[in-house]
Amino acid sequence: MRMLEESHTERGNFKPIREVGIVGYGAYVPRYRLPGTEVDRVWTDGRGGSPIKEKAVPGPDEDTATMSIEAARNALARARVNPTEIRAVWVGSESHPYAVKPTSTIVAEAIGAVPNTLAADWEFACKAGTEAFQAAMALVGSGMADYALAIGADTAQGRPGDALEYTAGAASTAFILGPAEEALATIEASCSYVTDTPDFFRRPYQHYPQHGHRFTGEPAYFKHILAAARQLLESLGADAGDYAAAVFHQPNPKFPEQAARALGFKPEQTRIGLLCPVVGNAYASSALLGLTAILDEAQPGDRVLLVSYGSGAGSDAISLRVTDKIDECRDRAPRTRAYIERRKPIDYGIYVRYRQKLHMH
Amino acid sequence: MDIPRHWRLQRQRYALVGEVCKKCGARLFPPRDVCPQCSQPAYEPFQFSGKGKVYSYSTLYQAPAGYEQFVPYTVALVQLDEGPLVTAQLTDVDQDEIQIGMPVEMVTRKLREEGEDGLIIYGYKFRKQPAEAA
Structure with a gap:
């Protein structure tokens, strides 16, 4: 009974019995960029504008598996953990290379x-990465494992000409969860808020998703993000002013800015993690990629709030506290900003070729 | 379908795992179980660092079946820091920046797909090392 009382803390938040933290993190952003002006040029004759500057596009030899591998290697380099000690490899994505055959075993x-590891793929639209993160937190927190690897990765597809095409990006992030004593950031608690909200979905055998346009805003993104964040902050007795940085799921630059404002965060608290304008919406890696950029620059003692959102719909809010181990770990692997700066712009034609949208008849 | 062959080669292809000769210390890639330097058995697995330099290269414009979507692409002989020469495709690189002696690093990428319903084959390729790391 003692265990139940401790783990089921008030207001539905999650806190493991054993203190858990991030012992290694890694990011990956592919090299190619499609400027928003290119999509605009092709579909609106340059008159529509673009919500972002450019989005990351995977090369023709990249997919969720290869991107996950690079992020995982970066996380291992930072953690300096023997890979055979990792007892779970969990990959959250909506763009797994196979419909049946785990990405996680390849990674x-x-x-x-x-x-000797658990391995599975997770699916919850853009929330699949933080779902895997919380499961890894629970596996370590229960004492079943010392280390577990959670990955969020996507090579998102938008139908040509659709509003999603401007932003559907690509990136991957990997986190090795382990005992808090070894962590570069400890986890204070998390909170999930989930309802059946059909704002965005893709049926089997369909290449592109359908989305509810404005329905994706108020009843979907904002309702879940704000509820998860508020419940978590309330249960911790914290507010926006207690955090050095916050990062939210980023389907476009506007939504996370509005959510941050509603919660009382100032632009300087969300600036480092807001990568949508230069990477696009990295789906299961969106908020998590922002978190890696924040950790790259964080100071010991900083508190960081992460809130993901996945259509369908739900949000995971996670509160972290950076430890003094961050300084020795962060430069053992490339920083997220280095991947973002390593860019090669492509035009719409090359994009169509790389993303295999070109059908030859 | 050639699943057993690809499956057998996974370990060396995904992560550049070769062998080391316990007698003379030579690093072997691909793994061959007998040391070419001293002819002694060499079964000990060895994880290569993945760092090396372009020894020579050739750019392909007419690709063999299964590789058409990557043309034009460059295949290089890469001299690994630990010694062996490996043949591999270069990736994420512009044709005009490739030079003999260019520092490269291993990445795991999609080598090809066996059609739309077949196996996806992953393996090592090399990309230019970032300037500060080279």
Whole structure:
């Protein structure tokens, strides 16, 4: 009974019995960029404008598996954990390369975590990464494992000409969860808020998703993000002023800015993690990629709030506290900003070719 | 379908795992179980760093079946820091920046797909090392 009382804390937030934290993190952003002006040029004759500057596009030899492998290697480099000690490899994505066959076993094999590990793929639209993150937190927090790897990765597809095409981007992030004593950031608590809200979905065998246009805003994104964040902050007795930085899911630059404002965050608190304008919406990696950029620059003692959002719909809010281990770990792997600056702009034609939208008849 | 062959090669292809000779210390890639330097058995797995330099290269414009979507692409002989020469595709690189001696690093990428309903084959390729790391 003692365990139940401790783990089921008030207002539905999650806190493991054993203190857990991030012992290693890694990011990856592919090299190619499609400027918003290119989509605008092709579909509105340059008169529509673009919500973002440019989005990251995977090369023709990249997919969720290869991007996950690079992020996982970066997380391992920072954690300096033996891969055979990782007891779960979990990949959250909506763009797994196979419909049946786990991405996670490919990643586990490539990083040397096989065979004594859990491995599975997670699916919850853009929330799949933080879902895997919380499961990894629970696996370590229960004492079943010392280390667990959670990945959020996507190579998002938008139908040509659709509003999504401007922003549907690509990136991956990997987090090794482990005991708090070894962590570069400890987890204070998390909170999830989930309802059946059909704002965005893709049926089997369909290449592109359908979305509810304005329905994706108020009843979907904002309702879930704000509820998860408010419940978590309330249960911790915290408010926006207690945080050095905050990052929210980023389907476009406007939504996270509005959510941050509603919660009382100032622009300087969200600036570092707001990567949508230069990467696009990285789906399961969106908020998590922002978190890696924040950790790249964080100071020991900083508190960081992360709130993801996945259509369908739900949000995970996670409160972290950076430790003094951050300073020794962060430069063992490339910073997120370095990947963002390593860019090669492409035009719409090359984009169509790389993303295999070109059908030859 | 050639699943067993691809499956057997996964370890070396995904992560550049070769062998080291316990007798003379030579690093072997691909793994061959017998040391070419001293002819002794060499079964000990060895994880290569993935760092190396372009020894020579050639750019392909007419690709063999399965590689058409990547043309034009460059195949290089990469001299690994630990010694062996490896043949591999270069990726994320512009044709005009490739030079003999260019520092490169290993990445795991999609090598090809066996059609729309077949296996996806992953393996090592090399990309230019970032300037500060080279």
